[in-house]
Amino acid sequence: MLLMLRIIARPLPARRSTRKPAAGAPRHPLASILAPLLTLAMLAAAPAHANRKTDVITLYNGDRITGEIKGLNGGRLSFGTNAMGAVDIEWKEIASIDSNYNYEVRLADGQRFFGSVKPAGQPGGVRIRDVFGERSVNWQELVELRPIEDSVADRIDLFVSANYAFTKASGVAQTELRVNASYEDENAQNAFTSRVTISDTDETSSASSRIRLSRQVWTDRQAVYRALFGGYETNDELGLDYRITFGGGLGRYFLDTNNSTLNAGLGLQALSERSADGRMQESVEAVLFGQFARWRFDTPELDLTLDSQVYPSLTESGRVRADTNMTLRWELVSDFFWNISAWGSYDNSAVDEAAGEFDWGLTTGVGWSF
Numbered sequence: 001m002l003l004m005l006r007i008i009a010r011p012l013p014a015r016r017s018t019r020k021p022a023a024g025a026p027r028h029p030l031a032s033i034l035a036p037l038l039t040l041a042m043l044a045a046a047p048a049h050a051n052r053k054t055d056v057i058t059l060y061n062g063d064r065i066t067g068e069i070k071g072l073n074g075g076r077l078s079f080g081t082n083a084m085g086a087v088d089i090e091w092k093e094i095a096s097i098d099s100n101y102n103y104e105v106r107l108a109d110g111q112r113f114f115g116s117v118k119p120a121g122q123p124g125g126v127r128i129r130d131v132f133g134e135r136s137v138n139w140q141e142l143v144e145l146r147p148i149e150d151s152v153a154d155r156i157d158l159f160v161s162a163n164y165a166f167t168k169a170s171g172v173a174q175t176e177l178r179v180n181a182s183y184e185d186e187n188a189q190n191a192f193t194s195r196v197t198i199s200d201t202d203e204t205s206s207a208s209s210r211i212r213l214s215r216q217v218w219t220d221r222q223a224v225y226r227a228l229f230g231g232y233e234t235n236d237e238l239g240l241d242y243r244i245t246f247g248g249g250l251g252r253y254f255l256d257t258n259n260s261t262l263n264a265g266l267g268l269q270a271l272s273e274r275s276a277d278g279r280m281q282e283s284v285e286a287v288l289f290g291q292f293a294r295w296r297f298d299t300p301e302l303d304l305t306l307d308s309q310v311y312p313s314l315t316e317s318g319r320v321r322a323d324t325n326m327t328l329r330w331e332l333v334s335d336f337f338w339n340i341s342a343w344g345s346y347d348n349s350a351v352d353e354a355a356g357e358f359d360w361g362l363t364t365g366v367g368w369s370f
Contacts, residue, residue: 053082055099057089060123069099072145075258091139091258095123104184106144107137110223110253114148143258146184157182163341163363173200176341176363189216195325195343197361206236208345208359210323216251223253227265227289236276237359238347243273247287264290269311285311285321301331319349340364 053068057079070078076088077097096119105113105128115130125138163176174197181192196209210233217226230246249267256262267287274280291307306326313319328340344360 053080055079055097055101057094058096058098058119059089059093060095069097069101069103069145069147071147072142073258077145091142094139096120097126102148104144104146104148105137105142106146106256107141108143108257109141110256112218117145143256161339161341163339163365174198174361174363175200176361178341187218190214191216197343199361208235208237208361209233210343210345223256225251225253225265227251227267229267229269229287229289233345235345235359238345238357239276241274241276241278243271245269245271245285247285249287249289251289259296260292260294262290262292264288268314271311281316283313283315283319285313287311301329301337303327303329316349319347321348322346338365 053066055067055069057065057067057069057077059065065079065081067079067081070080070086072078072091075091077091077094078086078088080086097117098119099117102115103117105115105117105126107113113128113130113135115128118127118129120127120136120138125136126142128135128137159178159180161178163178164174176195176197178196179192179194183190191214192212193214194209194211196207198205198207210231212231213229215228217228219225226248227250228248231244233243234240247267247269249265251263251265253261253263265288267289269285269287270282271285272280272282288310289308291305293305294302295304296302304327306324308324309322311321313321322345324344326340326342329337330339331337340362341364342360342362344358346358348357
């Protein structure tokens with residue numbers, strides 16, 4: 001059984017807590033993730049402030065709706081109104097939009113613009129007004145429309161899930177906790193992902209955890225970005241006490257539409273790790289990374305994300321590491337999902353030679369989206 005809680009922390013005027021745990025406090029595999037969870041929960045509990053609903057949408061049948069544009073993605077425009085609450089409108093049904101607020105506009109060819117959106121000269125288009133002037137874009141070119149929020153808290157998206165699986169025949173129980181958060185502004189996209197997995201049997205208990213930070217900085221070239229990334233992980237099955245990495249590289253979007261994205265890149269990173277028996281290792285690795293995402297907002301909703309990283313070592317002859325993560329959500333009924341979450345970790349030259357080379361986890365169940 002999987003229990004999933006999804007919170008969109010927008011708009012939230014609260015600040016994050018910066019208090020650190022006391023020195024010398026005992027650490028648990030869940031310690032690295034409980035503090036972010038509590039902080040983000042407090043953010044979600046903070047009162048939301050009201051926004052002015054002055055955006056105007058005109059449909060092809062002549063209807064005009066006044067409210068607040070929440071965003072466009074996957075061929076649907078999310079729109080907030082006083083009378084009807086939040087509604088989703090098919091992009092193909094909209095003749096024009098008019099707003100005085102600023103948005104990030106992303107096109108199918110990878111171009112990004114930041115400015116207000118106004119009606120074009122004819123239905124089926126939008127006029128983007130920014131500091132460099134105006135540009136008309138037709139509906140087929142526009143992939144995403146995202147409001148540019150004023151405060152840091154308003155720009156945070158948060159996803160929290162807790163998974164549980166138990167196999168009676170083997171007596172193995174697996175508990176998994178995941179937190180995904182992202183923050184995007186005019187220049188970059190920042191992401192925080194974390195996973196803690198605990199496996200219990202009648203005789204033993206093992207744990208693995210992984211925290212990854214990444215930043216995509218947009219360049220002047222279309223669809224190309226600079227990548228910065230770092231991570232921290234532990235894994236009892238692989239005999240890994242800890243591993244710390246930090247590096248950077250270049251990436252490119254090869255596919256970027258209103259229902260799917262594909263990007264990949266190449267970089268370098270430094271690595272420092274310690275095995276369970278206390279041995280230390282420092283090295284430099286190449287990084288080959290890629291991610292594919294596909295989604296569908298039509299009922300039943302579908303959301304699939306697959307990302308992989310391969311790390312050939314440049315200082316340790318023959319050593320290769322790899323990580324893969326996959327999540328799939330399929331809507332059974334409104335806001336009720338069946339989920340699969342899987343991950344794998346490989347190291348052909350583990351720091352603890354007595355441990356295995358490969359570890360993996362798989363959980364499945366049902367979840368709710370709020």
